[in-house]
Amino acid sequence: MQNLILDLYANVPETKNLTTKQLMILSAAIELFAKKGYANTSTSEIAAYAGVSEGSIFRRFKNKRQLLKFILDPLVKLILPDKLLQFSAETLNRNYLNLDSFVRTIIMNRIKFIKDNLIVLKIFLNEILYSSQLRQDVLNGLPKQFINGFNNQLNSLKSRQQIIDWPNREIFRFLFSTLFGYALDHYVLFPQNLWNENEEIDRLITYIVNGLSPQI
Template identity: 50%
Template sequence: MKSLIDIYKESPETSGFTDKQLKIFQAAITLFAQKGYKDTSTKEIAQVAGVSEGSLFKRFNNKEELLLSILKPLSRVILPEIITEFSESTLKSDYPTLYDFINIILRNRLEFFKDNMDVIRIFVDEFIYDENIRAEMIAEIPYEYMKNINDSFDKLKSRGLLVDWNNVEIFRFIFSTIFGYVAQHYFLFQSPNWDEKEEISHLVTFLVSGLTPKNTAE
């Protein structure tokens, strides 16, 4: 998967940034993650970036446009790429068990989330609490990528590796479990005093146990 920097460089909202605009963008990410979007002013962003407030408005009409320039590439590129990788990995049938599949994909995604936690925190905060932002983010997700996740689940079901539940329910089960882990350790408490390796192993085991058909479960 591309790095966030590469994604932002290629995004129409953020491509061609000057050094000054890049400082504004990075300051906004830092402050939105620390204080929240609503509690951050454009004046504060400009101060942290070391530029005038007028410099901010030369590229962004308002604070919301700056926020969307951070969030839209996540919906348009990052989530679709996650889903594409999820789909392609499944359809290749390289994994002999559901455990192998979930273990590799989950660990890879958690590493990405950890490396880009500030931007992910902003995305989660706004997606949960702002209905208008949530609608805009969902609208940015290409339809064909959402279809891929259904194809992935159907392929696993045909191989007898996945429970025969509604695909939306399966996706919700996986997402809510992973999000609960990320929220506890990185959003709510951010405590370094936990056995990360052991908890991730438990996370994978829990998902596999819940999603394995009863007649094939060990």
């Protein structure tokens, strides 16, 4: 698990000068914050999980809040924007025949990303609910290539009367807030619940497509 976590942070400048012990602390904090929540995790637990002394945390990260900041800042300012550029290249440079194919591609791509990076994103999803600054940082970090690609796709669908004629910002908010709610419900708030993933993803896509289809 440690290697999977640290791979995500491999190209982050802040981690370049971390010692092996400090990387173990970072990995332990991510795992415990994701599993127990930030508020319910102590620095002594992080130290024990990493196999280091508690003083090792304070020498580099000062306190638990600074450790959380060390996890979230690179995620919001570097990792997520980079992943959105990759997302743009994979999904926003295609020609979509209709709204269903567009929404289905977007949702399946983003759910795969969430599942592949769930342990870090659980911390992000928990914190973004309560931090207006974090939400603003996410919006500020949206790459122009992503925004332009998304707008181009929506404008193309509108020109062919495949999608409702709302402002693009509202369509974006509807689509991604619905996806956010789905991810929060299934992967953060109630991960222990039994559910049929394929069926629920199909319902999610149907719900979004119905909500964004042109009114007749």
